[in-house]
Amino acid sequence: MPMRIRKIREFPYEILEFSGVEHLRYSRAVSQIETVFSPRMLHKIAPAQGSRNSRKRIARGNSGSGGTTAGRGTKGQQSRTGKGRRHGFEGGQTPLLRRQPKLGGFRNPCRRAYEVLSLGDLSALPAGAYDRAALCKAGLIRTNKPVKLLARGEVRGKYTLKVDAASAAAKQALEKAGGSIQVA
Numbered sequence: 520m521p522m523r524i525r526k527i528r529e530f531p532y533e534i535l536e537f538s539g540v541e542h543l544r545y546s547r548a549v550s551q552i553e554t555v556f557s558p559r560m561l562h563k564i565a566p567a568q569g570s571r572n573s574r575k576r577i578a579r580g581n582s583g584s585g586g587t588t589a590g591r592g593t594k595g596q597q598s599r600t601g602k603g604r605r606h607g608f609e610g611g612q613t614p615l616l617r618r619q620p621k622l623g624g625f626r627n628p629c630r631r632a633y634e635v636l637s638l639g640d641l642s643a644l645p646a647g648a649y650d651r652a653a654l655c656k657a658g659l660i661r662t663n664k665p666v667k668l669l670a671r672g673e674v675r676g677k678y679t680l681k682v683d684a685a686s687a688a689a690k691q692a693l694e695k696a697g698g699s700i701q702v703a
Contacts, residue, residue: 634660634661635667636654636667637672638672638673641672642674642676644678648678648679649679649681666682668700670688673692681700682700
């Protein structure tokens with residue numbers, strides 16, 4: 520009996536008739552669109568063609584590609600079993616971590632960082648009494664760090680200052696000019 524093929528296209532199915540028996544086949548292009556949007560077609564989901572490959576089965580004899588040396592080359596440490604080396608190994612050369620200097624000092628965790636105020640900066644202000652808020656308003660200090668007065672520059676007026684710390688030379692210079700300092 521000759522095979523009679525009749526193709527009837529009814530969106531999204533193709534009905535193929537082989538010698539009187541009808542086969543319903545879901546069209547591939549529509550299948551990929553429908554599976555994205557239709558939850559009832561989840562059994563049709565498949566990865567894109569060519570995006571997944573099965574792993575190469577090596578060391579299964581010379582008839583296939585991957586026998587004999589199994590892609591490891593000939594001889595040497597890389598071809599042996601258990602060839603892995605520890606992390607940071609540099610082939611016997613002194614590793615980077617051991618080449619670093621040992622005595623690098625240390626960073627004091629209790630260090631107090633000050634904002635520096637020099638005696639020379641005070642010449643921009645008229646003589647008078649100043650605390651942290653006034654110095655900030657005048658633009659001499661900008662951060663919330665504690666303020667330390669240092670003896671850079673000269674004092675040209677009677678200043679009464681209230682700061683967090685001051686050097687001995689700054690205190691002496693300020694008192695010599697007739698001012699006073701209060702260390703909080």
